[in-house]
Amino acid sequence: MSLPLESSRSSQAAALCLMLLAGCAGPQSVLDPQGPSARLIYETWVVMLAGGTVILVVVTVLALYAVLRSPDNRGRVNGKALAVGGGIVFPVVVLTALLVYGTQVGAALRVASASPAMRIDVVGHQWWWEVRYPLAGGFVGVTNELHLPVGETVEITLRSADVIHSFWVPNLAGKVDLIPGRVNRLVLRADRPGRLRGQCAEFCGGDGHARMTFEVIVEPRAEFERWLAMQPVVAQPGVASTDVAQGRP
Amino acid sequence: VSAASSGEGAGARALHEGLTRIWGNAPGWRSLSAVNHTTVGMRFIVTGFVFFLIGGLLAMLMRSQLAWSENDVLDFQAYNEAFTMHGTTMMFLFAVPIMEGFAVYLIPKMIGARDLPLPRLGAYGYWCYLFGGVLLYSSFLFDAVPDAGWFMYVPLTDRTYSPGLDVDFWLLGITFVEISAVSAAVELIVSILKTRAPGMSIDRMPFFAWGVLAAAFAIVFAFPPLIVATSAGRPLASYTLSVLAIVAITILSFGLWAHHMFTVGISFLTLSFFSAASMAVAIPSGILIFSWIATLRNGRPRLETPLLYILGLVFIFVLGGLTGVMVALVPFDWQVHDTHFVVAHMHYVLIGGVVFPVFAAFYYWLPLVTARAPSANLGRLAFWLMFVGFNVTFLIIRLTGLVGMPRRVFTYSADMGWEWMNLVSTVGGFVLAAGTGVLIVDVLLHFLHGRRTDGNRWKAGTLE
Numbered sequence: 001m002s003l004p005l006e007s008s009r010s011s012q013a014a015a016l017c018l019m020l021l022a023g024c025a026g027p028q029s030v031l032d033p034q035g036p037s038a039r040l041i042y043e044t045w046v047v048m049l050a051g052g053t054v055i056l057v058v059v060t061v062l063a064l065y066a067v068l069r070s071p072d073n074r075g076r077v078n079g080k081a082l083a084v085g086g087g088i089v090f091p092v093v094v095l096t097a098l099l100v101y102g103t104q105v106g107a108a109l110r111v112a113s114a115s116p117a118m119r120i121d122v123v124g125h126q127w128w129w130e131v132r133y134p135l136a137g138g139f140v141g142v143t144n145e146l147h148l149p150v151g152e153t154v155e156i157t158l159r160s161a162d163v164i165h166s167f168w169v170p171n172l173a174g175k176v177d178l179i180p181g182r183v184n185r186l187v188l189r190a191d192r193p194g195r196l197r198g199q200c201a202e203f204c205g206g207d208g209h210a211r212m213t214f215e216v217i218v219e220p221r222a223e224f225e226r227w228l229a230m231q232p233v234v235a236q237p238g239v240a241s242t243d244v245a246q247g248r249p
Numbered sequence: 250v251s252a253a254s255s256g257e258g259a260g261a262r263a264l265h266e267g268l269t270r271i272w273g274n275a276p277g278w279r280s281l282s283a284v285n286h287t288t289v290g291m292r293f294i295v296t297g298f299v300f301f302l303i304g305g306l307l308a309m310l311m312r313s314q315l316a317w318s319e320n321d322v323l324d325f326q327a328y329n330e331a332f333t334m335h336g337t338t339m340m341f342l343f344a345v346p347i348m349e350g351f352a353v354y355l356i357p358k359m360i361g362a363r364d365l366p367l368p369r370l371g372a373y374g375y376w377c378y379l380f381g382g383v384l385l386y387s388s389f390l391f392d393a394v395p396d397a398g399w400f401m402y403v404p405l406t407d408r409t410y411s412p413g414l415d416v417d418f419w420l421l422g423i424t425f426v427e428i429s430a431v432s433a434a435v436e437l438i439v440s441i442l443k444t445r446a447p448g449m450s451i452d453r454m455p456f457f458a459w460g461v462l463a464a465a466f467a468i469v470f471a472f473p474p475l476i477v478a479t480s481a482g483r484p485l486a487s488y489t490l491s492v493l494a495i496v497a498i499t500i501l502s503f504g505l506w507a508h509h510m511f512t513v514g515i516s517f518l519t520l521s522f523f524s525a526a527s528m529a530v531a532i533p534s535g536i537l538i539f540s541w542i543a544t545l546r547n548g549r550p551r552l553e554t555p556l557l558y559i560l561g562l563v564f565i566f567v568l569g570g571l572t573g574v575m576v577a578l579v580p581f582d583w584q585v586h587d588t589h590f591v592v593a594h595m596h597y598v599l600i601g602g603v604v605f606p607v608f609a610a611f612y613y614w615l616p617l618v619t620a621r622a623p624s625a626n627l628g629r630l631a632f633w634l635m636f637v638g639f640n641v642t643f644l645i646i647r648l649t650g651l652v653g654m655p656r657r658v659f660t661y662s663a664d665m666g667w668e669w670m671n672l673v674s675t676v677g678g679f680v681l682a683a684g685t686g687v688l689i690v691d692v693l694l695h696f697l698h699g700r701r702t703d704g705n706r707w708k709a710g711t712l713e
Binding site for chain 2: 024026027028029030031038040041044045048052055056059060062063064065066067068076077078079080082083084085086087088090091092095098099102103105106107109110126162163164166168170173174175176177179180182184185197199200201202203204205206207209210211
């Protein structure tokens with residue numbers, strides 16, 4: 001009698017696990033890194049999640065023990081020692097280590113972005129993405145889609161035509177804001193061919209912010225070239241590769 | 250007030266009567282002109298709580314909209330207005346004023362003063378606050394509700410992109426509320442520095458007075474220690490260290506603002522400085538948490554309603570603090586900035602740092618105000634509904650953010666896989682709201698039918 005119940009329970013548990021896993025992977029997920037930047041940041045998340053969970057459990061157990069355990073069955077603690085140990089020594093050590101680690105990750109991301117193979121110009125509009133591939137004497141312009149050659153380091157310049165937007169492809173890298181009057185810069189690399197999704201992450205008004213998404217198509221160089229060759233070239237003499245303000249890597 | 254000079258006793262008596270006349274409440278409709286701190290403080294607290302309920306209602310509307318993909322409970326306009334007004338209300342019309350209310354009510358009683366030194370300023374502050382809040386909400390009558398987010402970023406909020414009157418309603422309303430906050434702060438600083446009872450040197454004054462003195466934000470840290478101390482039946486462990494910690498949090502908080510700007514493209518070196526400052530907040534916060542634990546550990550804690558809220562607060566606040574350290578790590582913030590992960594983080598910090606301490610304080614001082622014993626069962630039920638509902642809502646929202654959901658989107662597509670997470674959050678949100686409902690019923694029943702007792706329900710040695 002209990003067997004079917006048991007098995008349905010375990011299949012429910014399996015379904016829940018699958019659902020969680022399926023929830024973590026996905027075309028727009030921090031937890032499913034597809035490039036070196038996103039992978040480095042994902043590793044910091046795993047480290048901090050593990051450390052944070054341990055600290056939360058320890059503090060909660062200490063607090064519950066202090067309240068629930070009968071006072072007659074326990075010794076006293078030195079309040080000052082606990083506050084100094086738990087409140088100063090421990091966090092200073094852990095946070096210093098974390099800060100050094102975070103700075104190294106930041107530096108590694110910068111090194112990874114040192115020599116991009118190509119440049120793509122992105123302009124944010126209310127409420128769509130303009131993506132331009134600069135070519136000699138002009139550019140190829142497309143809307144709401146970003147084609148990337150797989151395995152190549154790409155520099156993306158980010159401008160806004162109106163209000164503040166934010167460019168975010170979580171599977172590839174962290175987000176960078178598009179600020180009117182400023183040129184920001186993001187370097188990323190996609191390691192696997194496939195389709196990903198990006199979305200505006202800074203509220204930009206109206207009904208469009210929630211739908212200001214774009215498709216990211218990662219494909220082998222040959223296919224990328226073929227796609228690019230099929231697009232009409234907009235002539236724009238004299239404005240090939242202009243200067244780009246130094247943003248973060 | 251001129252004291253009569255016919256003997257010391259008569260002079261003191263005349264002085265007392267003169268002061269009573271100034272601070273006493275006039276009867277009838279003229280009671281609106283009340284200036285005494287007990288009345289003004291209560292008005293701040295009650296008004297703040299009403300705004301909390303309105304802000305909560307807006308949150309429930311948003312959660313209903315997000316429960317399913319492509320839902321149409323709210324259209325984009327209503328949703329944008331709801332999140333703008335929810336954030337504005339909870340920050341400016343609830344969190345800050347209700348803290349001021351507790352401070353205005355308690356500080357003179359704690360430091361042994363007759364009243365606040367600038368009574369008309371206190372009353373002026375209250376009316377500015379009420380006027381500002383009503384002005385902001387009157388935008389609903391003119392169909393000009395602010396909808397650009399409570400940060401009011403330009404150029405989205407300038408004439409080109411927000412041509413209506415909505416931004417003006419926001420700016421004018423919040424200006425009045427800020428006048429109120431500044432006048433309350435001035436009054437409390439003067440009160441603490443100048444009107445403490447004879448013999449109460451600054452290193453002996455109640456810890457709460459330090460919190461109020463340090464800054465409005467720091468007030469939130471000042472409620473728990475005193476409740477902890479009384480519940481444990483012991484004075485607060487490491488008073489000096491705790492005072493230093495609360496002052497440090499206040500000073501550090503001035504160096505944090507740039508953590509809102511990690512993604513705008515400023516240099517990594519600059520970001521590292523603000524990253525370090527943001528992480529450093531964990532140190533004084535840790536001191537406070539561990540000194541409470543030590544106080545409880547060495548005492549005989551009585552697990553009554555206020556202490557239950559404090560335990561809930563410790564859990565929520567530590568979790569919020571840990572994710573605070575995470576988002577202070579610049580590369581990680583590049584991913585989760587402006588997503589639902591950050592929404593969850595700030596709700597952990599603000600609900601752990603403001604709402605739970607306020608409710609704990611509420612239960613703690615209610616007997617002082619009403620001289621009635623609170624009901625144990627309803628208070629506990631309200632706590633558990635709120636605690637469980639809160640964690641169900643906001644733990645899962647972290648995941649929703651990590652799998653790519655940005656904040657401030659009124660809808661999402663079904664194939665993003667965010668639907669079940671949002672549905673769970675919505676259910677949790679309604680459990681949290683039900684807990685708040687039980688709390689209101691409990692407080693109303695308490696005022697009507699509570700068992701009479703003396704004001705010192707918790708056998709505390711002091712008002713702290």
